[in-house]
Amino acid sequence: MTTPSNPPAICLDVTRLVSRVGRGPFTGIDRVENAYLAHFLKNDVRLLGLSRTAAGYVLLDRPGLAALKARLDGRAQWGAPDLIGRLSRRLPPARRGAEADLRRLAIARAAPPLLARCLARHLPAETLYLNVGHSNLTRRVLSAVRGAKGAHVAVLLHDTIPLDYPEHHDPAINAGFAQRLSAVAEKADTIIANSEATEASLGRHLSSLPRQPRIIVSHLAAERPAKATASSADLLPDRPFFLAVGTVTPRKNQALLLDVWEVLAKEHGAATPTLVIAGAQDPRTDAVAGRVRASALLMRHVKLHEDLSDAAVAALMEQAVAVLHPSFSEGFGFVPIEAALAGTPVICADLSVYREVLGDMPVYADPTDMYHWKGLIEKEMQQSGGEQKVAREWAIDPMRLTWDTHINTVLIKLG
Template identity: 45%
Template sequence: MQPAARLLDVTRLARRAGRVLTGVDRVELAYLRALLDRAEPVFGLTRTRLGYVLLDRQGLSGFSQRLTGAVDWGATDRLSAVMRGMEEQQKRVESDLRRLALARCLPPRLARMLATHLPKGSAYLNVGHSNLTDRVLFAVKHGAGMRIAVMIHDTIPLDFPQTQRPETKGAFREMLKRVRAKADLILCNSDQTRADVVRHMQAWGSVPDQLVAHLGADLAQGEPVSVATAPYFVTVGTIEPRKNHALLLELWEEMAKGADCPQLVICGARGWRNEAFLARLDASPLLGDRILECPDLTDGQITALLQGSCGLLFPSLAEGYGLPPIEAAALGVPVVCNDLPVYREILGDIPVYAGIEDRYLWLRTIRGMMQAPRADGQTDAAQRFTPPTWQQHFNAVLRLT
């Protein structure tokens, strides 16, 4: 049975407006676009410094246009102007959210606002790991009588806490407990994520129904970019411990001892808990020569870089899904990645799987890819892999919520 309306939580996008989008950001944006493209009633909810803002279709459309740069963010209003500790960009975002709002309220009035403006039988969708508080879940479920569907992207904060900020593990565990208690449906991006979610939630009680729906591959059109000279390799992702850039630095230090060291382009911003690696990188004579750090590239520029590269290198320690290898494979770009179950699930035998402890295999593979005929490898990979699509994803998800 289809809901009377859908309420998409866009808190994550509102908080990250103006920044380079992460994988989870891009999923929330895909949901925003998909729901706006459908005829069924759609609303948006976001948390601000002062409370909550409810957007109708027109407001969501205006928000989407600002996110994508089609419309500029407006001026800071009087409320945001007096807010301390807010970046100027965030002040403009929250000012426009209030201008676009169908309704807004202080935190204690959230349930009343939702019950007033949303029809009975509506569904709440949260795909951004944000705003999943006791207040919001109680207001949505008990105050407004809505079904709740939540996407869990991974359980990495619980399984690999050493790669996270100190406070992340506890906060994530409590969030997952709240979702288990209140959600009607858990959306999972892979069978691996589903197994991890069930494993953790079963320790706390019964587990809501789950649906596995692979994420679509966003293949941006290539845009002109002059960063590297062939031969070069690319790695994509925030520079954080889990992405294991340290292995790549070690490999490049080894290859730089010879005459034919390729370039490595790191596409991603500097992240958290990575001080030791970043100090090594900054001190390396390879930085700016054989290793290039590019934190602000557009999706189109990354596409062009990948298409001209020898391959994508992705030695991540853990992934719930991991879009870069999937998108690279969809472009026909050779991929070398850690041997993780999620890649076996989605990519099959397309990548070269190299355990992160086997430096010799990484070096041998990289050197071999430098010498391989690029076009032949690209054609072969492209012919063997059809990436999941957002249409397939939403056909599965929106049938149930």
Template identity: 40%
Template sequence: MGDLALCLDLTRLLSRVGRGPLTGVDRVERAYADWVLDTDPESRFLVRTSRGYILFGVEGAKAFLAALDGHDPWPRPDLLSRLTGKGDNPRHRAEALLRRHALDRCLHPNLFRVMSQNLREGTVYLNVGHSNLSADCLAAVRANADLRVVVLLHDLIPLEHPEFSRPEITPHFEAMIRATADHANLVICNSADTRDKLSSHLPEDVARVVAHLGMPHLVEKHPLPSEIETKTPRFVTLGTIEPRKNHQLLLDVWETLPEDDRPHLHIAGNRGWASQDFFDRLDRHPLRGIAIFEHNDLSDGQVRTLLEGAHGLLFPTFAEGFGYPPLEALRLGVLPICSDLPVLHETLNDCSVYLNTNDLYSWSERIMKRSKANLALEPARSPDLPTWQAHFDTVSRALRAIESGTRA
């Protein structure tokens, strides 16, 4: 393969329109969109919409991303959106934009035809967002002998820890893995830990490559709301508030800390699912507003300001596929204090403190000791953080390897 011919699935980002800040997986698909546009000037993009599939090119992708990033408004609804009564829905306005830029459109039975007639020989279909990752879609691509299917898998949490997923997610995820095993030429793994966990789910002839995810752009700092007091030593935890993230442990810890020296705990993230008992506990906690603070609507720039100067980033998660928050803390010179997971050792090496999530005493002791540290006297950290350049260099080599018939 000479120059790469690429078709990126943007269904994940389309599904997120109007639903608030991008999640970690969303940001990965967003980074791939920029890379595909930079790599292949004739690149193609696919989305599954509420009315079938849309295939579009560079101009459509640029218009979609500009609106997604907030640089341009979503267009007025088109006739189809108005006829279905969904013209005011942001996602359907996004679909209207993509219909204007469509190179072709179809329902599923004609996806094979659309792909075969509009994609160049040797095109790689990339699915990196866990959306539209179905047997129907992948089979329609692979039915074209000169096309390749490449999938990025972020984790196997719904299979290994179904208790941390909605009931309908686990069978859906099982179907995704089967579709990947049956139709993918290459699987990109975000960590060696994910690759190892996949070993029993993929046949030997499916190539796989490990490429650590790059760091998102460092946003500018924004002032914090005036009610957030920053003179007291503070610890921050980032991420959606859901059972897997184990915020319960942190409330348990804060209840053990001595009142006179108790640092502040800042919980930054949107409320997720299946945590009503925790939410009830957090809402009525006697330390809420005194030493425990919840922030659901801080901007990325305010989160950076909150994190900088913190005595630690707390990450007592039960399971992760990669884990961005500790890396984002390290970039700002903040010490991560994490659960003792193999994937976190892989990405953070010796730049983090690792603690057993069953050992409440160790968490309490470490947090109290850390809260007394003089941050100004600490040597600057220079961690070896993953970059998108390294990620895409690895992915490019792997894509060329599957075309040439060698293993990545």
């Protein structure tokens, strides 16, 4: 018997991965879509992939998706732009080559008005369509998938942060998210939430819409950071340091850490630990980097790193006195969980998702209380004796948070 948990075919939307080509290391959501692709490629399932491009939609089969994965992993080179790519001047060069490769690998292509006909022809009956990347969530796409015989539409929504904290985002982003959520509510069969906290926030926002798909919950994976390499050690400061990892945005609240370090530097002088902020800068604001550059005091004690490899972040995380994460909001939040798996102390904002996944392991702090953070950081320095931290064993079961566990839980609950 065919059910969504045992479908004859899976169609994974890979639009987000393609859109990230040439844009640096994967973000959290990128990693999720990449993990789903890797999981299904290693399992015996009929696999298809859908992606939006500047010139319409492409459908890939398993060999095409394997070739895409090899390019994403750096095991194969991206090809040269084709004629369409050369004419797509608004796309970055790397994206032109990537989309050209998709067209070369595709088993089918469709202009937007013909997508429904294309999918009806090529998707086997009762295909499970999975979209886990917050991309390509339009009524056109979801309606086209539903038009395929017996297709089941499942969408992973990572958070509702643009609706919960609109002040942290551009109004266009907030409006776009609201449109995607409305389309998902109208067209999806199942919404996958990455935590009970996300499930609760989704429930609040969906309650005002005419239709509410069922919601299932499955925690994402949290893997031990990649093994540090000798070259990564060059990044390590020559004195004890604290680490903050994540895109530098108002929501991540790195500004609070700068407030703390200004006071620490004035009080402790040369004994002040280094603050390392590892994360891409939000292209819409230069507030954190600009503030550091403008302050001789902060320049001495704060280091900013963009586009670090996983190995480089792992090297920093292994040696940091503690990982600091004062974010105002998270859907799941990989950083504190990965720090815990690395045995590194964590000081983080008191968010419900961290209570849900990590329990009492971190030290929790109000993300608006700079002096509370300062006191906790000073306490951590005293406990570490001013030296790099000694790895701690945390009571977290890494087998509970694997990609196989997450995806298999999703498939079981879809049934």
